Amino acid sequence: MSTESKLAVVLLSGGLDSATVLALAKRAGFVCHALSFDYGQRQRVELASATHVAAAMGVAAHRVVRIDLSADGGFGRNALTDALAVPKDRPVDGEIPVTYVPARNTIFLSLALGYAEGVGAFDLFIGVNAVDYSGYPDCRPAFIEAFERVANVATAAATAGLGRFTVHAPLLAMSKAEIIRQGLALNVPYGLTHSCYDPDAAGLSCGHCDACQLRLAGFAAAGATDPVAYR
Amino acid sequence: MSTESKLAVVLLSGGLDSATVLALAKRAGFVCHALSFDYGQRQRVELASATHVAAAMGVAAHRVVRIDLSADGGFGRNALTDALAVPKDRPVDGEIPVTYVPARNTIFLSLALGYAEGVGAFDLFIGVNAVDYSGYPDCRPAFIEAFERVANVATAAATAGLGRFTVHAPLLAMSKAEIIRQGLALNVPYGLTHSCYDPDAAGLSCGHCDACQLRLAGFAAAGATDPVAYR
Numbered sequence: 390m391s392t393e394s395k396l397a398v399v400l401l402s403g404g405l406d407s408a409t410v411l412a413l414a415k416r417a418g419f420v421c422h423a424l425s426f427d428y429g430q431r432q433r434v435e436l437a438s439a440t441h442v443a444a445a446m447g448v449a450a451h452r453v454v455r456i457d458l459s460a461d462g463g464f465g466r467n468a469l470t471d472a473l474a475v476p477k478d479r480p481v482d483g484e485i486p487v488t489y490v491p492a493r494n495t496i497f498l499s500l501a502l503g504y505a506e507g508v509g510a511f512d513l514f515i516g517v518n519a520v521d522y523s524g525y526p527d528c529r530p531a532f533i534e535a536f537e538r539v540a541n542v543a544t545a546a547a548t549a550g551l552g553r554f555t556v557h558a559p560l561l562a563m564s565k566a567e568i569i570r571q572g573l574a575l576n577v578p579y580g581l582t583h584s585c586y587d588p589d590a591a592g593l594s595c596g597h598c599d600a601c602q603l604r605l606a607g608f609a610a611a612g613a614t615d616p617v618a619y620r
Numbered sequence: 621m622s623t624e625s626k627l628a629v630v631l632l633s634g635g636l637d638s639a640t641v642l643a644l645a646k647r648a649g650f651v652c653h654a655l656s657f658d659y660g661q662r663q664r665v666e667l668a669s670a671t672h673v674a675a676a677m678g679v680a681a682h683r684v685v686r687i688d689l690s691a692d693g694g695f696g697r698n699a700l701t702d703a704l705a706v707p708k709d710r711p712v713d714g715e716i717p718v719t720y721v722p723a724r725n726t727i728f729l730s731l732a733l734g735y736a737e738g739v740g741a742f743d744l745f746i747g748v749n750a751v752d753y754s755g756y757p758d759c760r761p762a763f764i765e766a767f768e769r770v771a772n773v774a775t776a777a778a779t780a781g782l783g784r785f786t787v788h789a790p791l792l793a794m795s796k797a798e799i800i801r802q803g804l805a806l807n808v809p810y811g812l813t814h815s816c817y818d819p820d821a822a823g824l825s826c827g828h829c830d831a832c833q834l835r836l837a838g839f840a841a842a843g844a845t846d847p848v849a850y851r
Contacts, residue, residue, distance in 0.1 A: 454687070454688065455686075455687075455688070456685070456686075456687050456731075457685065457686070489776050490734075491733070491734040491735075491737035491738050491775065491776070491777075492730060492731075492733040492734035492737055492771075492774055492775055493734070494774065495730045495733055495734070495770060495771075495774045496727075496730040496731055496733075496734055498730075499723060499726045499727040499729075499730040500687075500723075500727055500730075502722070502723040502726055502727075503721075503722040503723035503724070503726070503727055504722075506722035506723055507722050526773065526774055526775060526776055526778075526779040527773075527774040527775070529773065531773045532770070532773045532774050535766070535769045535770040535773050535774070536770055536774075538766045538769070538770075539726060539763070539766040539767055539769075539770055540723075540726075542757065542758075542760065542762045542763045542766050543723055543725065543726045543757055543758040543763050543766070543767075544722065544723055544757060544758070545720050545722070545757055546722075547757075548757040
């Protein structure tokens with residue numbers, strides 16, 4: 390199999406990080422299947438961003454899987470799916486924030502694994518990183534390693550020796566500024582991405598939630614201007 | 621916390637094995653939340669069986685999560701979700717069968733993990749066993765161990781030291797006859813369960829698919845009569 394025909398499944402949230410990951414996967418020669426989740430997140434603009442990013446960057450397919458992770462679905466109250474206040478202007482200090490969704494990346498990678506086995510891919514890409522970690526346990530290297538191990542014992546494809554699954558988390562050790570510099574060099578359309586946990590009805594970002602704070606500080610540190618609109 | 625108030629999440633398919641697991645979890649003193657999946661399986665009678673079993677055996681809650689794992693959803697063709705012929709009267713020989721659904725148990729346990737974290741449970745029960753393994757890689761001890769490791773690095777609850785997740789697979793080393801003998805001793809309502817991969821429109825079991833063969837042989841070996849109706 391040539392490098393050019395290798396398939397990958399890329400988790401695409403609509404945010405800055407996963408768009409950069411898609412660019413890195415494409416640069417590495419992968420034909421990419423993008424996978425997004427409609428998990429009841431309050432910021433619906435995120436899924437529209439994922440669709441625009443996938444279309445602009447070029448993917449073999451973009452699939453949105455619907456799954457209910459809201460408290461009504463039994464999955465625990467959190468500020469991303471439920472009517473809790475999103476914290477503003479707080480120091481990003483390593484405490485697990487109210488925006489934590491139980492087992493979210495485990496669920497997302499599991500579905501990516503099933504999708505990958507279906508399309509014949511052995512490479513999964515996820516945009517977790519050390520800065521965005523900020524208290525999320527499922528954004529740590531130990532989680533990525535543990536999940537990769539599951540992937541290689543759980544699947545028929547790996548068990549039959551057709552290949553070995555790799556979970557790529559290329560942003561893991563990068564700062565937000567490094568991610569942005571890398572993405573700008575690869576022409577990632579950051580103007581199409583969305584990061585804010587608390588956009589207004591028009592989709593404008595708040596500039597004060599954890600996600601906006603990290604994003605704005607990253608652009609500033611990269612010496613670049615964030616192309617998205619803030620209210 | 622007393623033994624009586626410990627919570628567990630039990631994966632309940634509507635089949636014989638998971639109903640036995642629910643009985644074992646209850647005997648161990650757990651208050652059980654049952655979790656079933658509507659993943660596009662062709663045998664819709666399975667979900668009705670899960671609902672009847674949960675009601676008859678007594679659970680704190682029974683939730684059915686809908687998720688599309690069919691080939692149309694990108695998850696690979698298989699005989700449980702797609703219009704493929706279900707094999708009949710074949711030797712159950714350790715080959716991965718056409719009824720394999722990519723990454724199914726990984727996806728199910730991931731959702732059970734998120735649900736468990738939401739309700740405050742640290743114990744997950746799944747009815748995989750060595751006989752039913754019959755070629756499914758995600759029914760092996762190595763898979764259960766690898767997933768338990770993921771659970772304990774992925775979640776806020778475990779990371780914060782509130783508890784340690786345990787994935788219980790009490791049927792792992794049991795034969796079908798042992799499972800049935802155990803279940804009969806615990807008054808599991810096997811007449812409400814459903815195993816057949818290819819029921820007719822009235823819900824009657826075929827008696828010839830892998831699942832029926834294993835079930836019938838199990839009842840015979842246990843010296844008992846299967847209470848479900850065959851066509």
